[in-house]
Amino acid sequence: MSDDYRRVDEGALRDYTAAILRGAGMTNEGAGVAVAVLVASDARGIESHGVARLPQYMRLIDAGVLDAAATPAIEREGATTALIDGHNGMGQVAGDYAMRLAIAKARAHDVGVVAVRNSNHFGIAGYYAMLALEHNLIGLALTNSSPLVAPTGGRRPMVGTNPIAVAIATGDDQPFVLDMATSTVPVGRLEVYARKGLPLQPGWAVDASGEETHDAVAGRAGALLPLGGTAETGGYKGYGLGVLVDLLTGVLAGGLYGPLISGLWDATAPSDLGHLFLALNPAAFGPRDAFHERARDLIRRLKAGARAPGVDEILVAGEKEQRAVDDARAHGVRLYYSVARALDDLGQRFGVGNLLTHAEGSTG
């Protein structure tokens, strides 16, 4: 596998991709925010939401359906709440702006809730939830997304993979970070399995007739199943969570929702996605240190629990990603050669050299 990727210094990758995004019309500040989110995704081992997506963002910008230069603005505001118009800019810019506003409100009033409309794909939801951690706040981030999931009993994709992310500090360097799509698997998983000819697991997808399928190609033609799979295995709960996210994002903020959202990376119409961000001060409910101690104690107990056969370790949400970050900091971010080549193409287009030049200080 190590032949497939190279290692690139995180800072160098940020600098290079920021130069590309500035070339595409983003402001200095906006490009800095966007690449912080994208590269954090790669560092966390979630390559599907990282810099590999730059060519797709670029196609939306080129088609004029995403305004790279846009900056978000407050449309409506109260002491604890706000509505942000993303002005059809990069979702990362609107997301970062909105989460920081929620944090400011929580610092003043113990809780802040900020909704965003007229936005685009914002990358990993966990990034925004984690912004709360440095302020000793609990962070929550939700977004709706292109329809890929069938409702329980349905056979067409009508709900996004609508992720839920929550970050909770524990007083050490291992926060609890849940960042989960409300489908069983991401759509990229079906693409990989289709390419490799591998059978799907139960609960992943239905075919175009609505029957559960283990055939990846048939699944791509059908729809993802919500977390829980079919009705018999609790899929209506994952479906319920997906609709909940839609109600709290696009529906609440006044953007698009459910089947009204255009297809993934569709370059014919603006996305008008909705997000929701919440920050909450745990110290409003009692001493922070005691809260952290209880959180660490729960995590310790879970990890010390009796394991199933063949299991080396019980993990807690965010632990695997934190290890990927530690690895990326020490050895550089893993970047597939195919992705590096695509970035170099963009770099050439915008006259910012190639990644290798930029990444000379790389540890890879």
Next chain:
Amino acid sequence: MSDDYRRVDEGALRDYTAAILRGAGMTNEGAGVAVAVLVASDARGIESHGVARLPQYMRLIDAGVLDAAATPAIEREGATTALIDGHNGMGQVAGDYAMRLAIAKARAHDVGVVAVRNSNHFGIAGYYAMLALEHNLIGLALTNSSPLVAPTGGRRPMVGTNPIAVAIATGDDQPFVLDMATSTVPVGRLEVYARKGLPLQPGWAVDASGEETHDAVAGRAGALLPLGGTAETGGYKGYGLGVLVDLLTGVLAGGLYGPLISGLWDATAPSDLGHLFLALNPAAFGPRDAFHERARDLIRRLKAGARAPGVDEILVAGEKEQRAVDDARAHGVRLYYSVARALDDLGQRFGVGNLLTHAEGSTG
């Protein structure tokens, strides 16, 4: 099946069970609240959390590990937040009190968050979330509970079925009400399947060695699986949600959590459960009518979606339960004879007659 149950007028059932709870030492007000939650559960078709649980609550009261007479009190309060000490009383009383406080705070400040510690089983989480509806607020209710679920990769029950409930008004008589345990199925399902000798579905349970099992008796000796089942089918997401609920309830409020919580209906130690309630004003983000219209439109579109073979209708969270309520209002609440007999035993003990006498005005 109709031989198994009778129909009892909802009000009569409330009056009768309230009389029992007053006999057990609850205040008038407390008993009224507790039976409102319990009977609402029966009316919604969730008998597992309804008046059938009265004998179990009674055993906790008799054992002196639950204080029937207790009233909750504010321990800590800010403009938008509060911490409630449930004083080891009935969870319904603390839950109702705390949710109404969260609602009052949201009416004043657009959002309110109230945590509860030192509480007991509070019945269905959806009841509290739905209290927000009559104030045109979005309601959320969480509680931790006795460990029944194995962490992904584990083989012992260490996390509760920790439910998540969210209620969102849509401007008509069909609100969106998601009320879901974060396990695939409730533990009662295994009990029923064990009794009937039926095989479990995939993703429901592991045996004591940590292997997934389709044997209900083996599952009872092992643990429930989180929503999503095993790791391959996304079970780490349900496990993550269960731990999230623990962190936002027992851990945040300063109660017990995870494996520290005593067994279900264990009468040897106080439960010290934690709950969390949140109310949010959707009108803070834009006109309420437009929000409701978008919510109804999303629900209409989901219901009108293409269906899988053999599926009569696509449902949205809360729809099935609302139909059960309509049926209960028209024809009386379904009450299994075994449950009615258990209630009559309690009625006799506290000198409040039997259910039939109380339910003379019943439609059943």
